[in-house]
Amino acid sequence: MKLTGAQILLECLRLEGVENIFGYPGGAVLDIFDQLFDSQFRVILVRHEQAAVHAADGYARTSGKTGVCLVTSGPGATNTVTGIATAYLDSVPLVIFTGQVPTRLIGNDAFQEADIVGITRPCTKHNYLIKDIKNLARCIKEAFFIAGTGRPGPVLIDLPKDVMGDSVKFEYPEKTNLVNYQPNYQGHRGQIQRMAKLIMKSKKPVFFAGGGIVSSGASSELTKLAEMISAPVTTTLMGIGSFPGTHELNLGMMGMHGTFRANMAVTGCDLLVALGVRFSDRDTGKIDEFAPHAKIIHVDIDPTSISKSVRVDIPIVGDVKDVLKELLKIFKKEEETDWEELHNDWLNQISEWKDTHSLAYDQNDQIKPQYVVEKIYELTKGDAIITTEVGQNQMWASQYYLFKKPRTFLTSGGLGTMGYGLPAAIGAQIAFPKKTVIDIAGDGSIQMNIQELATAVQYNLPVKIAILNNRYLGMVRQWQELFYGKRYSSTKMEVAPDFIKLAEAYGILGLRATKPEEVTSVIKEGLSSSQPVIMEFLVEREEGVYPMVPAGEPINQMLLV
Amino acid sequence: MRHVISVLVENEPGVLSRVSGLFSGRGFNIESLTVAETIDPATSRMTIVTGGDDRILEQITKQLNKLINIIKVNDLTGESFVSREMVLIKVSAEDSTRAEVLRIADIFRGKVVDVSPKSYTIEITGDENKLEAIIDLFKPLKILDIVRTGRVAIPRGKKDVRNNKKNHSRKDNESVL
Numbered sequence: 179m180k181l182t183g184a185q186i187l188l189e190c191l192r193l194e195g196v197e198n199i200f201g202y203p204g205g206a207v208l209d210i211f212d213q214l215f216d217s218q219f220r221v222i223l224v225r226h227e228q229a230a231v232h233a234a235d236g237y238a239r240t241s242g243k244t245g246v247c248l249v250t251s252g253p254g255a256t257n258t259v260t261g262i263a264t265a266y267l268d269s270v271p272l273v274i275f276t277g278q279v280p281t282r283l284i285g286n287d288a289f290q291e292a293d294i295v296g297i298t299r300p301c302t303k304h305n306y307l308i309k310d311i312k313n314l315a316r317c318i319k320e321a322f323f324i325a326g327t328g329r330p331g332p333v334l335i336d337l338p339k340d341v342m343g344d345s346v347k348f349e350y351p352e353k354t355n356l357v358n359y360q361p362n363y364q365g366h367r368g369q370i371q372r373m374a375k376l377i378m379k380s381k382k383p384v385f386f387a388g389g390g391i392v393s394s395g396a397s398s399e400l401t402k403l404a405e406m407i408s409a410p411v412t413t414t415l416m417g418i419g420s421f422p423g424t425h426e427l428n429l430g431m432m433g434m435h436g437t438f439r440a441n442m443a444v445t446g447c448d449l450l451v452a453l454g455v456r457f458s459d460r461d462t463g464k465i466d467e468f469a470p471h472a473k474i475i476h477v478d479i480d481p482t483s484i485s486k487s488v489r490v491d492i493p494i495v496g497d498v499k500d501v502l503k504e505l506l507k508i509f510k511k512e513e514e515t516d517w518e519e520l521h522n523d524w525l526n527q528i529s530e531w532k533d534t535h536s537l538a539y540d541q542n543d544q545i546k547p548q549y550v551v552e553k554i555y556e557l558t559k560g561d562a563i564i565t566t567e568v569g570q571n572q573m574w575a576s577q578y579y580l581f582k583k584p585r586t587f588l589t590s591g592g593l594g595t596m597g598y599g600l601p602a603a604i605g606a607q608i609a610f611p612k613k614t615v616i617d618i619a620g621d622g623s624i625q626m627n628i629q630e631l632a633t634a635v636q637y638n639l640p641v642k643i644a645i646l647n648n649r650y651l652g653m654v655r656q657w658q659e660l661f662y663g664k665r666y667s668s669t670k671m672e673v674a675p676d677f678i679k680l681a682e683a684y685g686i687l688g689l690r691a692t693k694p695e696e697v698t699s700v701i702k703e704g705l706s707s708s709q710p711v712i713m714e715f716l717v718e719r720e721e722g723v724y725p726m727v728p729a730g731e732p733i734n735q736m737l738l739v
Numbered sequence: 740m741r742h743v744i745s746v747l748v749e750n751e752p753g754v755l756s757r758v759s760g761l762f763s764g765r766g767f768n769i770e771s772l773t774v775a776e777t778i779d780p781a782t783s784r785m786t787i788v789t790g791g792d793d794r795i796l797e798q799i800t801k802q803l804n805k806l807i808n809i810i811k812v813n814d815l816t817g818e819s820f821v822s823r824e825m826v827l828i829k830v831s832a833e834d835s836t837r838a839e840v841l842r843i844a845d846i847f848r849g850k851v852v853d854v855s856p857k858s859y860t861i862e863i864t865g866d867e868n869k870l871e872a873i874i875d876l877f878k879p880l881k882i883l884d885i886v887r888t889g890r891v892a893i894p895r896g897k898k899d900v901r902n903n904k905k906n907h908s909r910k911d912n913e914s915v916l
Contacts, residue, residue: 295753299753299757299760300761300764307752324807358808358809358810359807481805482798482801482802482805
């Protein structure tokens with residue numbers, strides 16, 4: 179039987195197990211939306227296409243499934259770019275369908291035409307323009323395969339309107355036939371042996387866990403391994419949740435706003451075992467003085483991550499879960515090593531560093547933002563899904579909320595996209611309708627996608643938004659305070675909406691705390707509501723995020739409070 | 740150091756743009772890039788001349804390998820290969836210099852492909868040194884215009900560019916301690 183392009187698209191999505199589509203209609207995708215009208219799919223109508231991608235991203239990060247977006251041509255497509263770049267840098271599996279003008283008009287500067295395949299080439303894992311309906315099913319199959327395997331990432335498919343109207347006999351390929359794309363999951367066995375030997379010799383090891391642990395589902399292997407050999411673990415921002423936040427071997431995050439003990443441990447260690455990380459500049463600080471005494475083992479599924487910024491002694495290309503499993507097997511047979519004895523001095527040294535309490539703060543008569551995050555942690559018992567915006571709110575969330583499990587902390591780590599948190603929370607709530615989902619936001623970044631409150635209301639998604647309102651673009655202000663002589667150029671948010679009235683305007687609950695003693699009751703009331711809630715906290719205006727390593731400095735050169 | 744990289748790609752629209760975009764986006768340098776269909780019309784071969792230290796070259800080959808439309812990447816530098824480049828040179832040829840232009844062209848086995856009362860256009864193929872040498876000789880005689888193809892290269896002997904493994908994990912796994 180012949181199906182139209184639009185029917186084929188939906189049939190492919192069904193076969194890929196897609197349930198939710200985050201989208202926004204328009205002229206070029208009318209055929210598809212018409213098919214969706216009485217289909218089995220749940221379409222979440224966002225209020226801006228950027229949010230469609232962030233929501234699909236939040237859905238993907240929490241559920242581990244590939245997120246799907248559908249938007250129209252031209253501005254609909256270009257609005258997705260920030261969302262796509264966000265997902266690309268954080269390795270999130272997405273398939274984005276964009277409408278396109280009919281093939282005969284491509285290149286004609288037609289109404290709502292944009293060369294979205296050209297525009298997104300550098301920020302997608304791959305992309306397609308479907309000019310012939312015969313390629314449609316195959317390309318969709320490939321797109322899902324590419325997005326979800328290897329190092330995951332976004333794949334875009336551009337769908338000209340006439341192709342959606344054409345018809346052809348439908349056949350969904352069972353397998354892809356991509357000779358040029360075969361990710362290598364199994365780590366080299368000889369290399370893993372060498373890795374094991376190096377670990378056994380090390381007196382001062384540190385495990386350095388990144389987003390790769392989360393996406394490969396290797397948290398339990400990492401935890402087992404760290405416990406088995408008594409080795410401390412630090413994480414990147416993207417690795418938060420990959421190792422229990424309350425674990426005594428957890429050093430906390432390292433890098434620019436990392437803990438004192440994590441940064442000191444990495445600087446002092448004799449072996450750094452980097453797992454699913456990419457050594458971003460925010461983690462390493464000054465490269466020449468990064469982990470100066472350490473041999474470095476680097477496991478990553480993406481060969482380009484290895485030896486990109488840091489020289490590595492043992493590189494292993496492979497899935498970090500596979501590698502850790504193999505390593506556990508080796509260590510299980512290895513009974514002679516008394517690991518605790520071997521690492522005892524090192525762990526003592528680390529606990530001395532821990533006594534520095536680099537995250538201490540004084541809760542005086544004004545609300546401290548750190549206090550708000552700590553209270554949210556306490557009152558949710560560490561079980562919530564937390565999304566963040568970008569800036570101080572993001573760093574405080576990463577420092578003061580202790581995540582028990584992977585896939586519960588959603589943040590734009592690589593691109594640093596303000597406006598990510600609310601739509602990502604919406605996507606997370608779609609994936610986990612019963613869980614508490616909280617966007618920890620600033621007064622600046624929440625306004626970048628505030629329109630999505632309507633989406634939350636329309637689909638009864640009880641997301642909670644905690645706005646740490648300091649009436650500044652706080653992180654930029656902090657840099658201006660430290661490095662630009664307190665010249666607060668364009669960082670005062672002098673005019674902002676009354677967030678409580680704004681909540682009312684959207685028909686949701688708005689709560690405000692102006693004094694420290696109100697914080698707990700506001701959070702309690704907010705969490706007990708079954709609707710979306712805005713919780714606004716008027717926090718101390720010029721509070722800073724510490725510790726801080728100035729950009730380009732070695733990570734043991736921290737500014738402490 | 741200068742490297743010659745031979746890249747086998749799918750012959751599809753947008754592939755050249757993916758490759759050139761990769762070089763510009765990551766700040767890699769392209770000295771020359773040539774591309775044309777191979778004997779199999781489904782594939783094209785690019786010969787890219789680029790430069791950088793070992794780490795940059797490692798990134799270039801890895802990043803190229805990461806592109807889905809790329810079939811094989813082969814850095815020919817360090818192995819035995821033949822490379823050629825063609826140049827078309829339009830040289831001023833007044834009465835007093837016409838014979839000299841022809842003589843130089845002859846010495847380099849150049850071919851005259853166009854003649855006009857005031858100029859010769861000469862085609863020369865060779866390696867870089869040869870082309871540089873002839874250009875230097877023509878300079879005093881006044882070069883009116885010059886067009887170069889950029890280098891193409893092929894491994895010597897039986898080896899062909901396709902036999903190089905795409906996946907770089909092996910290399911990573913072997914460079915140890």
